[in-house]
Each structure stands twice: as C-alpha cells, then as structure tokens.
Amino acid sequence: MPLSNPPDVSDVSDVIVVGAGVVGAACAYYAARSGLTVTVLDRGPVAGGTTGAGEGNLLVSDKEPGPELELALLSTRLWQELARELPARIEYEAKGGLVVASDAAGMAALRKFAAAQAEAGVTAEEIPAGRLHELEPHLAPGLGGGFHYPQDAQVQPALAAAHLLRASGARVRTGEEVTAVLTGAHGEVRGVRTAAGDLHAPHVVNAAGTWGGDVARLAGAHLPVLPRRGFVLVTEPLPRVVRHKVYAADYVADVASGSAALQTSAVVEGTPAGPVLIGASRERVDFDRTLSVEALRRLAAQATALFPVLARVRAIRTYAGFRPYLPDHLPAIGPDPRVPGLLHACGHEGAGIGLAPGTGALIAAILAGREPPVSPAPFRPDRFGPA
Amino acid sequence: MPGSPSEPYEARERCEACEPYEACEPYEGSQQHVASAPSEPYDLAVIGAGPAGLAGAVTARTLGLSVALLDAAPRTGGQYFRHPAPGLGAARPQALHHDWAEFTALRRRFEESEAAHLAHHHVWTVTRQDDDGTWTVHALTGPDAASGTPARVRARAVLLATGAYERQLPFPGWTLPGVVGAGGAQAMLKAGLVLPGRRIVVAGSGPLLLAVASSLAAAGARVPAVVEASGYLGYARSPRALATSPHKLLEAAVHGSALLRHRTPLRTRSAVTEVHGTDRVEAVTVSRLDRAWRPVPGTGRRIACDALAVGHGLVPQIELATGLGCATRHTPDGTHALALDALQETSVPGLWAAGETGGTGGWQLARTEGELAAIAVAARLRGLPALTRSRRARDLARRRDRMRAFADAMAAAHAPGPGWTSWLPDDTEVCRCEEVTAGGIREAAGELGARDARTVKLLTRAGMGWCQGRMCGAAVACLAASGTAQGTVPPSAERRPLAVPVPLGTLATGPEEPGTT
Numbered sequence: 001m002p003l004s005n006p007p008d009v010s011d012v013s014d015v016i017v018v019g020a021g022v023v024g025a026a027c028a029y030y031a032a033r034s035g036l037t038v039t040v041l042d043r044g045p046v047a048g049g050t051t052g053a054g055e056g057n058l059l060v061s062d063k064e065p066g067p068e069l070e071l072a073l074l075s076t077r078l079w080q081e082l083a084r085e086l087p088a089r090i091e092y093e094a095k096g097g098l099v100v101a102s103d104a105a106g107m108a109a110l111r112k113f114a115a116a117q118a119e120a121g122v123t124a125e126e127i128p129a130g131r132l133h134e135l136e137p138h139l140a141p142g143l144g145g146g147f148h149y150p151q152d153a154q155v156q157p158a159l160a161a162a163h164l165l166r167a168s169g170a171r172v173r174t175g176e177e178v179t180a181v182l183t184g185a186h187g188e189v190r191g192v193r194t195a196a197g198d199l200h201a202p203h204v205v206n207a208a209g210t211w212g213g214d215v216a217r218l219a220g221a222h223l224p225v226l227p228r229r230g231f232v233l234v235t236e237p238l239p240r241v242v243r244h245k246v247y248a249a250d251y252v253a254d255v256a257s258g259s260a261a262l263q264t265s266a267v268v269e270g271t272p273a274g275p276v277l278i279g280a281s282r283e284r285v286d287f288d289r290t291l292s293v294e295a296l297r298r299l300a301a302q303a304t305a306l307f308p309v310l311a312r313v314r315a316i317r318t319y320a321g322f323r324p325y326l327p328d329h330l331p332a333i334g335p336d337p338r339v340p341g342l343l344h345a346c347g348h349e350g351a352g353i354g355l356a357p358g359t360g361a362l363i364a365a366i367l368a369g370r371e372p373p374v375s376p377a378p379f380r381p382d383r384f385g386p387a
Numbered sequence: 388m389p390g391s392p393s394e395p396y397e398a399r400e401r402c403e404a405c406e407p408y409e410a411c412e413p414y415e416g417s418q419q420h421v422a423s424a425p426s427e428p429y430d431l432a433v434i435g436a437g438p439a440g441l442a443g444a445v446t447a448r449t450l451g452l453s454v455a456l457l458d459a460a461p462r463t464g465g466q467y468f469r470h471p472a473p474g475l476g477a478a479r480p481q482a483l484h485h486d487w488a489e490f491t492a493l494r495r496r497f498e499e500s501e502a503a504h505l506a507h508h509h510v511w512t513v514t515r516q517d518d519d520g521t522w523t524v525h526a527l528t529g530p531d532a533a534s535g536t537p538a539r540v541r542a543r544a545v546l547l548a549t550g551a552y553e554r555q556l557p558f559p560g561w562t563l564p565g566v567v568g569a570g571g572a573q574a575m576l577k578a579g580l581v582l583p584g585r586r587i588v589v590a591g592s593g594p595l596l597l598a599v600a601s602s603l604a605a606a607g608a609r610v611p612a613v614v615e616a617s618g619y620l621g622y623a624r625s626p627r628a629l630a631t632s633p634h635k636l637l638e639a640a641v642h643g644s645a646l647l648r649h650r651t652p653l654r655t656r657s658a659v660t661e662v663h664g665t666d667r668v669e670a671v672t673v674s675r676l677d678r679a680w681r682p683v684p685g686t687g688r689r690i691a692c693d694a695l696a697v698g699h700g701l702v703p704q705i706e707l708a709t710g711l712g713c714a715t716r717h718t719p720d721g722t723h724a725l726a727l728d729a730l731q732e733t734s735v736p737g738l739w740a741a742g743e744t745g746g747t748g749g750w751q752l753a754r755t756e757g758e759l760a761a762i763a764v765a766a767r768l769r770g771l772p773a774l775t776r777s778r779r780a781r782d783l784a785r786r787r788d789r790m791r792a793f794a795d796a797m798a799a800a801h802a803p804g805p806g807w808t809s810w811l812p813d814d815t816e817v818c819r820c821e822e823v824t825a826g827g828i829r830e831a832a833g834e835l836g837a838r839d840a841r842t843v844k845l846l847t848r849a850g851m852g853w854c855q856g857r858m859c860g861a862a863v864a865c866l867a868a869s870g871t872a873q874g875t876v877p878p879s880a881e882r883r884p885l886a887v888p889v890p891l892g893t894l895a896t897g898p899e900e901p902g903t904t
C-alpha cells in the first residue's frame with residue numbers, strides 16, 4: 001500500500017491486541033468497556049495457545065503475600081463479576097480449594113503460610129485431620145489436616161476466552177500472524193503487519209503468552225519469556241468423587257521453584273462433565289511435546305495417594321502445554337518504556353487463567369489513563385534489562 | 388537359524404532363508420528369540436500383528452534379529468485376516484477370503500520363526516531412553532486392557548504396524564441400533580460368523596465396500612444396495628497406476644462378479660442421507676449426490692432394510708508415532724498418514740512403519756512394506772547397508788512404489804467432497820460420547836472463533852469422550868474447517884498420547900526412570 005494513501009478505516013483501531021488467549025481476551029474485554037475500539041489478532045484460532053491447555057484453576061491458595069497475590073485477589077473479584085456477565089457455559093464454579101498436609105510438621109508449615117495470607121486478605125479455614133472427610137469423603141486416611149480456601153474457583157479456560165472475546169465486541173482476526181510491529185519517526189508504535197496487510201493503532205498489547213518474547217523482539221524489546229512444560233491427566237467420566245480443588249502442600253514450593261528439572265504436585269479436581277483432572281507437572285524442556293511417562297507416573301502416584309479410589313480409574317487422555325515463564329515468576333504487565341505505545345500482558349506462567357481479568361483491567365486502566373486498580377510497578381516489562 | 392552367541396558360527400554357505408537378502412554374514416547381535424535377561428533389549432519390537440507386522444517379524448528373524456511382536460488381539464492376522472475363535476467351531480474361514488492360503492503360509496513362517504508373540508498386549512505408549520536410544524514399549528496385558536497388568540518391552544528398534552480404523556461421516560439416524568461400521572460388520576462376520584442383519588444396505592465410500600458387500604452376501608445376507616458416494620470413474624484418471632496393479636483389478640473383478648451373482652445393485656454418486664426406524668433400523672433414504680457430495684434435492688429414495696453397514700475409508704492409526712513427534716503427510720482422501728522415507732523409516736530415527744500406518748493400500752502392500760522395513764532395520768542394527776541394496780530389497784521397493792501409487796489414485800477417487808456436511812442438520816449428534824450436535828460444532832466454529840478440530844473440542848467437548856474422537860474426528864474437522872481454506876482436510880493429525888486408557892494405579896507404579904522421557 002503506498003504510504004500516501006490514508007489507511008482504510010477498518011484497519012484502524014485504538015488498540016491492537018496480539019494473542020487471542022485468555023489474557024488477550026480479557027485485555028480486549030476491559031479495553032472495550034473503557035470505550036476503546038479494539039482489534040484482536042491471533043495466528044491460530046481463539047484459545048489455540050496455552051489457554052487451550054490450561055486447567056482453569058483460579059487460585060489464591062498457592063500464592064504467598066506479594067504483588068501476584070494482590071493481582072489474584074483482584075482477579076478473584078472480577079471473575080465473580082464475569083460469572084454474572086458472561087454465559088453460564090464458561091463453567092465458572094466457586095468450589096473452593098483444599099490444601100492438605102501429610103503430617104503434623106507439614107500442617108505447621110501450612111498454618112504459618114495461611115496466617116501470612118490472611119493478613120493480605122485471603123480467607124483460609126483450618127481443617128483438622130478429623131474433619132477432612134466432611135469436605136472430601138474419599139480422601140486417604142492418615143493425613144495431617146488441611147486448609148480450606150473458599151476463594152479458589154474454577155472456569156473452563158477456552159470457553160472463558162471465547163466468551164470474553166465475543167462479549168468484548170472487538171474485531172477478532174484469527175489465522176493472521178503478526179510479522180512486524182510498525183513504528184513511526186520517533187520509534188513510537190503505529191500498528192502491526194500481517195500477511196493480510198498493515199493494521200494501524202497507537203497502542204499494541206503484546207498478549208502472545210509463551211511467544212511474548214518473540215513479539216517483543218519484533219518491536220525491538222527484550223522480554224525473556226520461556227516455556228515451562230506441564231502435563232495434565234484426564235480420567236474417564238465419574239460421578240462426583242472430588243468436590244474441591246485438592247492438592248498437597250508441597251505444590252506451593254514447586255510453583256515457586258526456578259529449577260528446570262521436573263517437579264510435580266498434583267492438583268486433583270472433578271469437572272462438571274465428569275472427568276477428574278490431575279495436573280500439572282512443571283519442567284523446562286523447551287517446546288518438546290513428547291510424552292513423559294515419568295511426569296505421568298508422578299501425577300498418578302500423587303493423585304492416588306490423596307484419593308486411593310482413583311487407582312482403578314482410567315486415564316483416557318493426557319495433554320501438554322507450555323506455560324509462559326519469566327525468570328522471577330511474575331508476569332510482564334504495562335507499558336514498555338523502551339517503545340512508546342507498546343504494552344505487554346504476558347508471562348503469567350501457571351496462573352494466566354486466574355490472573356487474566358486483573359491483567360485486563362490493569363491494561364485498560366493504563367490505556368484509558370485511569371488510576372490502576374493495583375500497582376503495576378512490580379510487573380514492569382523492562383525489569384530484565386537489555387538482552 | 389544362527390547358533391547361540393556363545394558359539395559364533397563360521398562363515399558358511401548361504402542358508403536358504405536369507406539367500407534373497409544376500410546376507411549370511413555371522414551376526415553378533417542378540418540371537419536368542421527371547422531376550423536372555425530383562426535388562427537385555429530385543430533387537431526389534433513390532434507393534435501390530437497384521438500382514439505388515441507379521442512380514443516384518445518373519446523377515447527380521449530371518450536376518451538374525453531377536454524380535455518381539457506385540458498385538459492387542461489374541462491371534463495374529465490383523466484387520467483383514469481375522470479368524471473365528473477356535474471354540475466357535477466355525478469351519479472354513481477360507482470361504483470368506485480368497486487370499487487365505489497366502490496368509491496361512493505367512494502365519495506358518497511366523498510361527499516357525501521363533502519370534503516372541505506377545506498377544507493381548509495393548510500398547511499405550513512408546514518412549515525412548517535418552518542415554519542409549521533404546522525404546523520402551525509400554526503395554527497393558529490381558530484380554531481386556533482395563534484390567535490389564537502392565538508390561539514393558541525394550542528394543543533397539545521399533546516397527547509400527549498398527550493398521551487403520553474406519554472413518555465415519557455422520558448422518559441423521561446413524562446412532563440407531565442396526566447401523567454398524569462396514570469394517571466392523573466384516574470383522575464380526577469373520578471373527579464370530581454373525582451377521583448384523585438379514586437385509587443389509589452397504590454404504591459409504593471406498594473399495595472396501597465391495598469386499599464387505601460380497602462377504603455379507605456370501606454369508607447369506609440380502610444386500611439390497613451398495614451405495615457409493617464417489618464414482619469409480621476417478622480410477623480411470625490414473626490409468627498407469629491401475630494398469631500396473633493387476634492384483635487389484637483381479638480382486639475388483641472377483642468382488643464385482645460375486646455381487647452380480649447375488650444381484651446387488653451398485654449405486655454410485657449416492658449416499659445414505661437418513662436412517663429410519665424407532666428402536667432399530669427399518670429403512671434408509673438414499674439420495675443422489677452432486678460432484679461436491681451435496682445431496683441433490685428430490686432424489687431421495689427409501690430402501691427397506693434391517694441393518695446398514697457404513698464406512699468412508701480408513702484412517703491410519705498413528706497416535707503412537709505422532710506422540711513421538713513423527714512427521715505426517717496428507718493422504719489424497721483427506722486423512723493423515725506417517726511420512727516415511729524410501730526404506731519405511733519415520734522422521735524419528737529408529738522408528739519404522741509399515742502397512743496402513745503409511746496410508747491405506749491393502750494387505751499385499753502392507754506385507755511388502757513390512758518386509759522392506761525389516762531389511763532396513765537389520766541393515767541398520769547389523770551395520771550392513773548392503774542389505775538394502777540387495778535384489779530382494781530393490782524388488783520390494785519397486786512393488787511398494789507401484790502399489791502406493793495405485794492406492795493413492797484410489798484414495799483420490801474416494802476423497803469426501805466438501806459438500807457432504809450439507810446432509811447434516813444441526814440437531815444430528817456428531818460426537819456420540821459427549822452428545823455434541825452438528826449445530827453446537829457449527830456455532831463454535833462460526834461464532835466463537837474455533838477454526839480447527841482441536842479448538843472445537845475445547846469449546847464443545849466433541850471428541851473428548853471415551854473414543855477420543857476416533858468416531859467423530861473426521862466430521863468435526865470438516866465442520867470446523869468449512870468456510871476456511873483447508874476445506875475438508877484436518878490441518879494436523881490428531882494427537883492421542885495415550886493410545887489406550889490406562890488405570891491411574893498402573894501409571895503410578897512404573898519404576899522411577901530418571902533417564903526416560
């Protein structure tokens with residue numbers, strides 16, 4: 001297209017969001033609600049990235065006090081609102097989490113963790129060993145006790161992303177890969193390029209998840225997003241044998257680990273459709289989809305240790321996904337001071353479904369020039385410096 | 388057969404068995420048919436005991452390799468050479484097979500080969516050891532995988548010969564009792580000598596329909612019509628491929644004359660577009676199709692019947708390989724088969740494939756490929772590249788190329804037209820396991836932004852149930868892709884990392900394997 005021609009109006013919007021995963025969908029939803037015109041681009045289908053591989057745990061229970069927990073608590077409130085605004089088919093369920101300790105020492109650690117969380121606004125109720133079976137009748141005997149987290153909830157990630165996008169009214173263009181970020185004379189963002197042509201907007205939001213580092217690079221910015229693989233096991237459909245999200249206390253240590261080695265602590269939960277989901281392992285092996293029998297072994301062993309009745313239940317499928325992982329385990333959210341007009345909303349690792357609405361609300365507030373609902377400072381995208 | 392490892396034999400005259408391969412050099416590999424210790428891997432694990440796997444196992448033994456042949460079924464033979472269980476007392480399986488004598492000869496050679504036959508082994512995944520590249524084949528054993536005890540078989544090379552399963556394209560009424568897969572009907576007949584009904588319409592597309600119809604007729608059923616969605620004119624477009632495959636022509640003629648003898652009309656460019664009946668099939672409506680397989684309005688005709696045997700060709704069963712990242716190719720009839728090199732090796736070194744896993748092509752092609760693959764494996768493991776240049780290997784490769792070309796021409800003639808989904812009203816159930824209708828899938832593809840079967844699955848649960856999309860996968864992919872450039876071809880092979888369901892207790896008890904991924 002010759003430069004002198006004014007761009008076609010349909011190619012112009014206030015914001016372009018790159019990525020139609022749950023984070024991009026939430027950014028589009030809240031930006032549109034702030035009165036901005038939004039175009040969402042994805043090289044694949046809606047929810048075709050990590051969102052389609054996520055489990056949909058919306059957890060506060062696994063987060064220690066700090067910026068991520070703050071964002072999670074905001075998101076928890078926003079998910080409750082969304083559950084009213086979006087169709088019931090997103091399968092939002094405020095089922096609560098149950099974290100169990102295997103012995104008294106584990107219970108003591110858990111108690112300390114929960115006390116700190118309570119000061120940050122998390123509700124947690126101690127469940128002595130003798131009462132565990134009231135909450136989960138099929139739990140193994142002999143556990144040390146646990147904590148019940150009523151704020152933990154559940155959503156079906158792909159449906160949530162699809163319905164957020166539909167409700168946003170944004171223009172959604174799937175099957176179009178962003179190959180360049182267009183910039184003006186002063187390095188400011190002017191839009192993006194795809195095989196179908198140039199699209200113009202003064203703001204581009206990088207919501208490309210695990211591929212966020214690549215999109216940042218297109219704009220000349222460094223963002224070290226890495227993939228962290230996870231496997232999920234899915235069983236045959238069952239009547240409700242697991243009522244909450246149940247996991248062993250060591251999960252928290254795994255999540256916070258920076259090690260590349262395989263870590264597993266199974267979160268076990270039932271779904272409305274019947275299958276029990278068991279997930280997920282964590283390991284850094286680049287984008288390798290090859291089945292890891294060892295990862296499945298550990299997931300199955302941990303799930304059957306918590307729920308012995310599951311031993312005879314069959315896994316009918318398993319799948320892998322690649323979490324978008326930043327070295328300090330915090331997402332990158334907000335404007336990139338190195339490239340005016342570029343904003344990032346990626347790197348949410350294993351919590352992107354849960355943190356999506358808070359991220360979207362934060363991005364929308366920044367775009368609209370409003371007071372942000374939580375401080376964006378800890379999520380500064382340029383905190384990793386140049387490559 | 389070569390002697391035991393403790394007694395390496397001297398160079399000697401070529402033995403009769405491996406004469407064709409021009410290879411009787413002594414072999415220092417493991418030569419006993421059962422690995423001596425559990426720590427000792429087999430040279431070759433063959434998965435699937437159909438014609439491809441049998442031929443592969445026999446040849447590998449002949450070339451001195453130790454071989455384990457695993458199959459979920461109790462007996463060898465695969466999809467086509469099923470035989471009644473001995474207890475049924477049903478004589479004369481040969482009456483249903485004109486190739487029976489050839490098959491029994493192959494089976495006898497296998498039985499004499501001292502390869503380990505691991506029947507009732509349901510393989511759920513194959514993994515590779517990081518350090519030395521040894522393969523581990525993970526299986527559940529027993530008649531029923533669900534209650535099976537776990538087994539692992541280690542091998543230095545793997546030959547995947549898992550065959551194919553039948554493709555189904557749904558239509559209103561396809562869930563009624565009395566509607567059976569065409570291949571399933573034939574399998575039932577061969578394995579138990581039972582018929583799905585007395586008046587059976589055979590419908591769908593592909594050369595197997597004729598074979599199924601003549602078997603059913605030979606077993607005493609009335610076949611009021613064979614309904615084929617394509618024409619056979621497509622074959623004429625590849626006269627060269629046809630002319631060089633006399634065996635196929637012969638076979639078609641045999642089926643054709645059998646049908647004539649039973650006075651079965653063949654309706655081409657037609658499809659069953661609806662099944663009638665309350666508790667079971669009472670009749671079907673057959674409509675004419677246009678070139679795109681759209682039913683021509685006003686052409687529907689009712690045919691009374693009590694069963695319908697239907698199938699639209701075969702889909703290669705390749706999940707064990709795609710789980711390992713093997714490359715695939717589009718077949719001309721819109722499925723995905725493994726991409727193989729000239730010597731049957733997949734894109735993952737050390738993993739070979741033969742038979743329907745590389746595309747549908749009939750049993751002669753399957754056994755040819757099995758033999759060729761085994762030669763390639765022996766050449767690699769024994770460090771004898773010359774084996775692959777033997778006259779036998781060159782002959783096999785030529786035969787394979789000829790039969791593949793024919794198979795591809797045939798597949799092209801039977802490729803589903805893009806218009807078939809127009810016989811599918813919104814309320815027809817497409818995914819039977821999860822009860823998802825055509826309308827639900829269309830909504831996900833249209834309004835919710837799913838563009839492929841995987842995303843449709845995430846948004847509707849179609850394909851998430853017990854059969855893991857084996858029944859509905861083709862249909863979901865077509866519905867998801869309609870309106871996009873891909874047309875009716877699913878964009879990628881389906882991934883099913885667990886080839887069969889595995890109890891969590893079994894998954895949990897595997898030994899810790901730090902070096903295994």
Ligand SMILES: Cc1cc2nc3c(=O)[nH]c(=O)nc-3n(C[C@H](O)[C@H](O)[C@H](O)COP(=O)(O)OP(=O)(O)OC[C@H]3O[C@@H](n4cnc5c(N)ncnc54)[C@H](O)[C@@H]3O)c2cc1C
Nearest residue numbers: 019021023043049050051054057178209321351352353354
């Ligand atoms: C096994 C597993 C279990 C998980 N469980 C949970 C859980 O229970 N709870 C939770 O909160 N989180 C969970 N997660 C994490 C969660 O799935 C992710 O954090 C989240 O999905 C990230 O969403 P996203 O929108 O940032 O990325 P994605 O969903 O990956 O979306 C990014 C999109 O960007 C597109 N894209 C990339 N590059 C380009 C380009 N150049 N042009 C156009 N488009 C492009 C991609 O196609 C993709 O669709 C889990 C993850 C895994 C792997």
Ligand SMILES: Cc1cc2nc3c(=O)[nH]c(=O)nc-3n(C[C@H](O)[C@H](O)[C@H](O)COP(=O)(O)OP(=O)(O)OC[C@H]3O[C@@H](n4cnc5c(N)ncnc54)[C@H](O)[C@@H]3O)c2cc1C
Nearest residue numbers: 435437438439459465466467510549550570742743749750
């Ligand atoms: C109805 C019908 C009629 C046919 N008629 C003819 C004909 O007239 N002429 C002709 O040439 N061909 C015919 N064929 C085709 C013929 O069946 C195939 O070409 C031939 O069987 C292919 O051989 P194969 O060895 O590749 O696979 P198959 O014969 O399909 O064998 C595959 C084997 O792998 C096993 N297996 C698969 N997965 C696993 C697993 N996970 N674990 C353990 N074991 C596994 C199966 O149990 C099976 O025994 C017909 C096929 C059908 C369905």
